[in-house]
Amino acid sequence: MPASGCFSFGKEVAAFYDLSVLGAIVVKATTLDERQGNKTPRLAETAAGMLNAIGLQNPGVERVIETELPPLRKYGIPIIVNVAGNAMEDYVQVVERLNDSPDVSAIELNISCPNVKCGGIQFGTDPEMAASMVRAVKRASRTPVIVKLSPNVTSISEMALAVEEAGADAISLINTLIGMKIDIARRAPLLANGQGGLSGPAIKPIAVRMVYEVTSHVKIPVIGIGGITTGEDVVEFLLAGAQAIQVGTANFTDPLACKRIIEELHAYCDEAGVKDINTLIGAAKPHAKGRFL
Amino acid sequence: MPASGCFSFGKEVAAFYDLSVLGAIVVKATTLDERQGNKTPRLAETAAGMLNAIGLQNPGVERVIETELPPLRKYGIPIIVNVAGNAMEDYVQVVERLNDSPDVSAIELNISCPNVKCGGIQFGTDPEMAASMVRAVKRASRTPVIVKLSPNVTSISEMALAVEEAGADAISLINTLIGMKIDIARRAPLLANGQGGLSGPAIKPIAVRMVYEVTSHVKIPVIGIGGITTGEDVVEFLLAGAQAIQVGTANFTDPLACKRIIEELHAYCDEAGVKDINTLIGAAKPHAKGRFL
Amino acid sequence: MAVQRVLEQRVIGPELYALTFSAPLKLSEGGYEPGQFLHLRVTDSFDFVLRRPLSLCQVHVERNALTVMYRAQGAGTRRLARLRAGDAIDVLGPLGKGFPLHAGDRRALLIGGGIGVPPLVELARHLHAQGSEVVSVIGFQTADQIILREELKAYGQVHLVTDDGTEGVRGRVTDVLTPEQCEGVTRYYACGPTPMLRAVQTVLRERDIPGYLSLEERMGCGIGICVGCVHKVRREGRESYVKTCVEGPVFPAEEVVFS
Amino acid sequence: MAVQRVLEQRVIGPELYALTFSAPLKLSEGGYEPGQFLHLRVTDSFDFVLRRPLSLCQVHVERNALTVMYRAQGAGTRRLARLRAGDAIDVLGPLGKGFPLHAGDRRALLIGGGIGVPPLVELARHLHAQGSEVVSVIGFQTADQIILREELKAYGQVHLVTDDGTEGVRGRVTDVLTPEQCEGVTRYYACGPTPMLRAVQTVLRERDIPGYLSLEERMGCGIGICVGCVHKVRREGRESYVKTCVEGPVFPAEEVVFS
Numbered sequence A, B: 001m002p003a004s005g006c007f008s009f010g011k012e013v014a015a016f017y018d019l020s021v022l023g024a025i026v027v028k029a030t031t032l033d034e035r036q037g038n039k040t041p042r043l044a045e046t047a048a049g050m051l052n053a054i055g056l057q058n059p060g061v062e063r064v065i066e067t068e069l070p071p072l073r074k075y076g077i078p079i080i081v082n083v084a085g086n087a088m089e090d091y092v093q094v095v096e097r098l099n100d101s102p103d104v105s106a107i108e109l110n111i112s113c114p115n116v117k118c119g120g121i122q123f124g125t126d127p128e129m130a131a132s133m134v135r136a137v138k139r140a141s142r143t144p145v146i147v148k149l150s151p152n153v154t155s156i157s158e159m160a161l162a163v164e165e166a167g168a169d170a171i172s173l174i175n176t177l178i179g180m181k182i183d184i185a186r187r188a189p190l191l192a193n194g195q196g197g198l199s200g201p202a203i204k205p206i207a208v209r210m211v212y213e214v215t216s217h218v219k220i221p222v223i224g225i226g227g228i229t230t231g232e233d234v235v236e237f238l239l240a241g242a243q244a245i246q247v248g249t250a251n252f253t254d255p256l257a258c259k260r261i262i263e264e265l266h267a268y269c270d271e272a273g274v275k276d277i278n279t280l281i282g283a284a285k286p287h288a289k290g291r292f293l
Numbered sequence C, D: 001m002a003v004q005r006v007l008e009q010r011v012i013g014p015e016l017y018a019l020t021f022s023a024p025l026k027l028s029e030g031g032y033e034p035g036q037f038l039h040l041r042v043t044d045s046f047d048f049v050l051r052r053p054l055s056l057c058q059v060h061v062e063r064n065a066l067t068v069m070y071r072a073q074g075a076g077t078r079r080l081a082r083l084r085a086g087d088a089i090d091v092l093g094p095l096g097k098g099f100p101l102h103a104g105d106r107r108a109l110l111i112g113g114g115i116g117v118p119p120l121v122e123l124a125r126h127l128h129a130q131g132s133e134v135v136s137v138i139g140f141q142t143a144d145q146i147i148l149r150e151e152l153k154a155y156g157q158v159h160l161v162t163d164d165g166t167e168g169v170r171g172r173v174t175d176v177l178t179p180e181q182c183e184g185v186t187r188y189y190a191c192g193p194t195p196m197l198r199a200v201q202t203v204l205r206e207r208d209i210p211g212y213l214s215l216e217e218r219m220g221c222g223i224g225i226c227v228g229c230v231h232k233v234r235r236e237g238r239e240s241y242v243k244t245c246v247e248g249p250v251f252p253a254e255e256v257v258f259s
Ligand SMILES: Cc1cc2nc3c(=O)[nH]c(=O)nc-3n(C[C@H](O)[C@H](O)[C@H](O)COP(=O)(O)OP(=O)(O)OC[C@H]3O[C@@H](n4cnc5c(N)ncnc54)[C@H](O)[C@@H]3O)c2cc1C
Pocket: B044, B045, C037, C050, C051, C052, C053, C054, C055, C056, C068, C069, C070, C071, C072, C073, C074, C075, C076, C077, C078, C115, C116, C118, C119, C215, C216, C217, C218, C219, C249
C-alpha cells in the first residue's frame, strides 16, 4: 500500500510507526541541484482540502542518494523516487544519478508539479512533450518508470495513452489541481506564489473519475492518488481500476494515516468477505474482467 | 448580485423570499425540445461538494418562454436564460426563439455541461469550436451573450480569449468539474450516468484561480461561480477580478442562501469601510487598476 | 425553515433512532400532512452539503414538536445520531405532498417496510380520526428491527412480517396481501424500499385496489430547484420525470413507473 | 499523539480563550520544553484538513494537563472555542524545539507580544527555577487584551506596554528595551508577531545581547513532512529555508533572516 510524495523522506513518520507496514514509499520530488523552494506562506487551507506551493524544496539528488535513502533500507520496502526538473536534460541527469543508487526501486516522473515556474508543467499538459520526456527517461533509467500525470488537462486519457505508448511502466494519477485562495484582509493571494496545488478530500471525485477513465484506455497499471483518507476511499479507487494507491494530504492531518488506512482496508475486506484484494480492481466497471497486477 | 443555474425557474425560491433582492436570475438550461434528463440517482454528496448528472431536464424553449419566464417579470430583475443543446443549430434555434420573448435580458451560452452525451462538451473544450459557436449565436441573438466556460480544460485563458475574440459579451466561470463517486456496496458508479459534475465549496479554489487568470487576459466582464456560500466568498471572487457572481450549490443547502449572501456582503462592506463595491474588483492583482463594469 | 432545538434523541433499535425537536411551524394551526418529509441539515459543516430527508413520523401538538425515526446508515445519519437534547438543528419543512385522505374510505391498508414504517403512524392517526378502519402490514428484516408496532396497534390491526421469521409471519409483506386479507380494502398506502413498493404495486393492481406509494429518491434541495430527485410517472399515457420533493414523495400508485 | 479530554475552556478576554486538556504524555516524566507547541486537530470534519499549532502555555504536572491560550481569529480557532469540558480533542505534541535554558544566565529578558505571550509563562517558571532573574516585557494592542501579567509577575518584574496606552507604557515593546533596561541582561527570549520579532532582533543585536526568537509560520503537518512551514536562516554564511516545526519554532536570534 504505497504512500505518497507527502512523506518527505520518511524519517519523520518513522517516529510514529514502523514503515515496513507500507507497500512502498515515494519520497519527495528530487531535482538535480538543491532547491530552496518558494517563499512563504506556502500552505493554505480550503474546504475539504489545502493548497500548497512548496516549489520542490529538496537537497538535490546527490544528497538524497547519500543521506536520505540509505536509512530507509531497513524497512525492506520498495523506494520510489519522485523526479522533477526544468528541462529534459535535468530529468535525465537525475535519473542517471539514481541508477547508481542501490536503494531505488522505481522512478516516479513528476511532470505535473504546478508550483515551479519554468518547465515541469508543460511536459504535463502536452501529450507529445510528455511522450518525448518519457522516452528519454526510459532510455536512461535502470528501474521502472512511473509517470505522474497532471489533472489540469482537457483529456487525461490522451495524456495517459501518450506516455504508455512512449514506454511508461505505470501511471500515477493525480497530482494537484491548480487553485488559488485570496486573503481578503490583505487583498492579495494568500500564497506567496499566488497559485498553488489543490489536494485533499475535495479532489477525490476528480481523481476517481480520471482513474476510471484512464484505466479504461491503458493497459499499464495505474496508481490512484487524491484525497484518500480512509480504507473505504482505497476501495473506491481500486473499484475504479487503480492497482495501488498513494496517500498525500491525509498524512498531514494524521501522521498515522497510512498505517490506519491499511488497517481499515484489511478490516473492510474481512467484513465484506473479500479474500483477494485484486478482485476489487476495476470491479466497478460495466464489464469488470478482474485484471491483475 | 446574480444567482445561478441552480435555481430552476425561480418560483420555488420565491416562496422563501422576494426575488427582487437579486441582481439577476439565471434560469436552468433550456434546450430546443423538452428533455427528460438522465436516470436516477442524479446526485451524490462528496467532501465539501456534490456531483450532479441531471442531464439538462427542461420543458423546452417554447414552454420556458410561455409559462416559466412571465411569472418572473414582477421582480423587475434581469432574466438570463442558460441555453444548451447538442449541435450548433440547436443553440441558434433556441436563441432565435428567445429573441421573441420580452423577458430575456441576456443569454448564457452553456457550452460546458458535462452531463449530456452527444455534443455540448466539445464546444466547451476546443477553442475553435467554441469561437464558431459564439459567432453563430452572437449573430442570432438580440440580447447580450454570456459564455459559460468549462473548467475541464488545459488552458482556460485560451478558451476565454477565443470566445472574447468571437464576440462574447461576458464570460461565466466556472461550470462543474467532471468527477465520479463509486458506491462501494454496489461496486458501481453511484450516479446512473457514471460521472457527474462536481460543484460546491470543494471547487472554489479552482474557480478563484480561473477567474484571476482569465481576468488578467480578457477585457470583457467575468462572472465568478463555484462554491460561493458566504459574503466573504463573494469578496474573494471580486478581488480575483469577477464583476459579478452566481451562487449554485449553496441554494440547495440553504434556500435562503442568495439573500443571506447579499446581506453578508453588505455587512462586510460596511465593516471593512468599502463604500463602492466596484473598488474590490480585481484588487488582489499585483497592479490592481480598479476596472469598472 | 429555521433552527430548531433537539428535545430528545432515543435509541429505538440497533442503529435506529427517534429524534424529537421543536417544530418549524405552529402545529396547532395544522399545515402539515402525514407522509410529508423534513429536510434536515446534518451540521453546519461542509462535510454535508446536502440535507437529509426524513419522514414526519409523530406530531406532538401540545409540545409543538415533531419526531422522525431513522436508521443511522451513512455518514450523515450517523452524525445526526450524535445530537443531544439542547443541540440546534436546522429543519426545512414539512415539505412535499403527503398521503391524501379520502373521507369515505371504509378500510385502509397501510403497508410499511423497515424504515418506511415511520410515516404510516401519523397517517394511521388521521385515518382513524376520520373513521376509517386501519389495517397495517409491516415488514422488517429481523425481530430486533421492529419499530412502531404498538403505535400502529393503537389505530387498528397490525400484521407483522420478518424476512427471517424471527417474529410474526416469515416472508415479505406481499405474502400477507392475500385476496382474503384485502377483502373490503378501499385504499392502500405504502412506504418502504423500492423493491417492496414495486411488488406491492403489482399485487394490489391485480386486486384492483387503488393506493398511494411514497417514493424514496436521493434529494438535493428538497424544494424543487435542483431536479435531482425525479421519478418516472405515467400521466395521460405519457411518461415523464417529476420531482418527488414537490410533487411527491407520495404518488398515486397507478402513476408510478418502475424501470 | 492521542485523543485527549478537554478539562476546561475559559474566556480570558475578548476572543481570548484558555483551553486545558489532559496531556498526551506523562508530564511527571518531563519530555517537554517551554516554547514547544501542540498541534491540535480542530474537529474530525474535513472542514479543517490542517491542524492548528498553539504554544504550550502552562503545564499542570499534578493533574497531568496542559493549557494553551489563544485568540479565536479564524474559522479553526473559533471552532476550538466551542469545545467544552468533557469533549474529545486530538492533540499532537508537544512538538518542535523550545527555548533552550542556559544554567549560568543571571538575568533573562522575556519579550512577548499579544498572543505570543503564552509560551513565556512556562519559560519564566523554568528560568526562575534555575535561579535566573526574569524580567518580562509584554505588549498588547489595548488594555482588555492583557493576559498572563499576574502569572509572569510570580517569576519577576513585568513591564507592560500597550499600543494605545490604555494601560502600562504607551508604545511598542522595543520602546522599553532601552540600554538601561537591558543592563545586565545575559539573554533574551521573544515571541510575538513578525514585525515585533524583527524590531526586537535589531534593537538587541545593537545591544549585543544573544537571544532566541519563536517564529510563527503557517504549518501543515507539524512533524517535518510537508515542508510548508519554512523560515529563512543564515548558518555559516549560507542562507536556507528550514522547517520551523522541527528545527523551530525557536531559533537563535542571530540565525533568523527576515526578508
Ligand atoms: C422522502 C423521503 C423520506 C425518508 N424518510 C426516512 C425516514 O423516515 N427514516 C429513514 O431512516 N430514512 C428515510 N429516508 C431515507 C433517508 O433520507 C436516507 O437514509 C438518508 O438520507 C441517508 O443519509 P446518510 O447520511 O445516512 O447516507 P449517505 O450515504 O452519507 O448519504 C449521501 C447522500 O445520499 C442520500 N441518500 C443515501 N441513501 C439514501 C436513501 N436510501 N434515500 C434517499 N437518499 C439517500 C443522502 O440523503 C445524501 O444526500 C427518506 C428518504 C426520502 C427521500
